[in-house]
Amino acid sequence: MKSSRRIAIAGITALAVAGALAGCTSGSGSEDGKLELRVATFPPGADQAAYDAFAEQEAQFEEANPDIDIVGVEYEWTAPTFAAQLAGGSLPDVFTVPFTDSKTLLENGQLADVTDEIEELGYADKFNPIILEEVTDADGRVFGFPRQAYANGLHYNRALFEEAGLDPDSPPTTWDEVRAAAKQISEATGKAGYATMATGNTGGWQLSVQADSRGASLQTANDDGTYTSTIDNDATKATLQYLHGLRWEDDSMGATFDLDWGTINQEFAAGNLGMYTSGSDVYTALVRDFGMAPDDYGLTVIPTEDGGGVLGGGDIAVMPPNLDDETQAAAVEWIDWYYMQKLLDEDAAVADAKALSEAGQAVGTPVLPVLDQETYEESLTWIEPYVNVPLDQMAGFTEGIFEQTPIGEFKGQTQPIYALMDNLVQAVLTDENADIDALLQQVDVDAQALLDQ
Structure with a gap:
């Protein structure tokens, strides 16, 4: 990206053409005859240092690929607006979508098949098979490049811990300890000791995280390809009761109960x-x-507890299905260079880490590897001189995550059901007399109606 003029804004269109992508962007020639490839960069509002790092990476790619002109497009996936962007053709040629949406998109024919390209690149067998399954259809065809994954963690403010008389180097290890620490923080500092997301499908997502940690199974896949909703279970109930206790008994959650990913x-x-x-x-x-x-x-x-695991997720780098052959080839070239090689090749990993570090961007943030563990651990040794995140303050996660059981998000109607589950969280946080049993019974009915569509 040579200047801010080159940042195209991914506009949101109201055109509702169900399931159609007739207007989707494909590459076009720039003034100097190069193929112009529009690629997703950062959400609106990202700082200049992020774009400086991207500009350096863009220059490196264009030097290696002189026939391709990269145009960065500000981009942020959100559940309420994504369908409109997709239908209206306002997405970049390369963009990212969460694992939770990939199955629906590929089944609807809204993603490009990249099976042959991944096999030709030679690392299809290096992907974590659980993660690769997220972008694979029933016939074994692959529709995207898993580029990053994560496990949910417990984030805590060390300064508030110290102010409340808690040891920030010994964070809570049980939900009871989390609750006790939240109460102590709230009483000592006047700040919310604990908070949870509750809107924009994120409340349902985080309710799922806690329920899964207590051993829940929120959905059952049937042999005939259908799903049965099982949100109404003891672990989900225990989670809602836990939040109710934090809110109404301990007064540990502050006064804001409509948080989403950005606001929290x-x-x-x-x-x-x-x-x-x-x-x-x-x-x-x-x-x-x-x-x-x-x-x-x-x-x-x-x-x-009770056999629970940690909910993970991530996103995939994808393309719309109607790019011309030349643009799709260029898009694969960019995805392989920008997203994948830094995971596979030492020189690429060092160049990426060096560019990010020099631009003041984080290097070494804990993730779940999308490739096999051996490849991941080797890649960490390559970038060690450039790691600039406080890993000692993340030791509870990095030392404990591989001992936890990873759990994927439920597959059927994921985002719409998360929206239903938002209502459970909001009800418990805003109504002291909320009937949790009745709420759970109703959400299963409503979720099953979605699954039966």
Whole structure:
């Protein structure tokens, strides 16, 4: 990216052409005869340092591929707007989507088949098979490049821990300890000791995280390809009762109960809440986009009990299905260079880490590897001189995550059901007399109606 003029804004269109991508962008020639490839960069509002790092990477790619002109497009996936962007053709030629949406998109024919390209690149067998399954159809065809994954973790503010008389180097290891710490933080500092997301499908997502940690199974896949909703279970009920206790008995959750991914990160970075759960990779956004002081950040694993595991996720680099052959080839070239080689090749990994480090961007944020563990651990040795995140403040996560059982998100109607589950969280946090049993019974009915469509 040579200047801010080159940043195209991924506009949101109201055109509702169901399932159609007739207007989807494909590459076009630039003034100097190069193929112009529009690629996703960062959400609107990312700081200049992020774009400086991208500009350096763009220059490196264009030097190696002189016939391709990269145009960075500001991009942010959100559940309410994504369908409109997709239908209206306002997406870049290369963009990312969460694992939870990939199955629906590929089944609807809305993603390009990249099976042959991945096999030709020679690393199809290096992917974590659980993660690769997220972009594979029933015939074994692959529709995207898994490029990053995460496990949910417990994020905590070290400064608030110290102010409350807690040891930030010994974070909570059970949900009971989390609750006790939240109460102590709230009483000592006047800040929310614990908070949770509750809107924009994120409340359902984080309710799922906690329920899974207590051994829940929220959905059953049937042999005939259908799904049965099982949200109404003891672990989900225990989670809602836990949140109710934090809110109404302990008064440990502050006064804001409509947080989503962006606003909870903002509140946490500003020092207004002590703990919350989210993806392990959020440190980068907290520091880069929300201005958090690195010294205040702490990360540990989510407590698990009764056979529970840790919910993971991530996203994939994809293309719309109607790019012309030349543009799709260029898009694959970019995805392989920008996303994949830094995971596979030492020189690429070092160049990427060096560019990010020199631009003041985070290097070494904890993730779950999309490739096999051996390849991942080797890649960490390559970039060790450039790691600039406070790994000692994340030791609870990095040392504990491989001992936890990873759990994938349920597959049927994921985002619409998360929206239903938002209502459970909001009800418990805003109504002291909320009937949890009745709410759970109703959400299963409503979720099953979605699954039966």
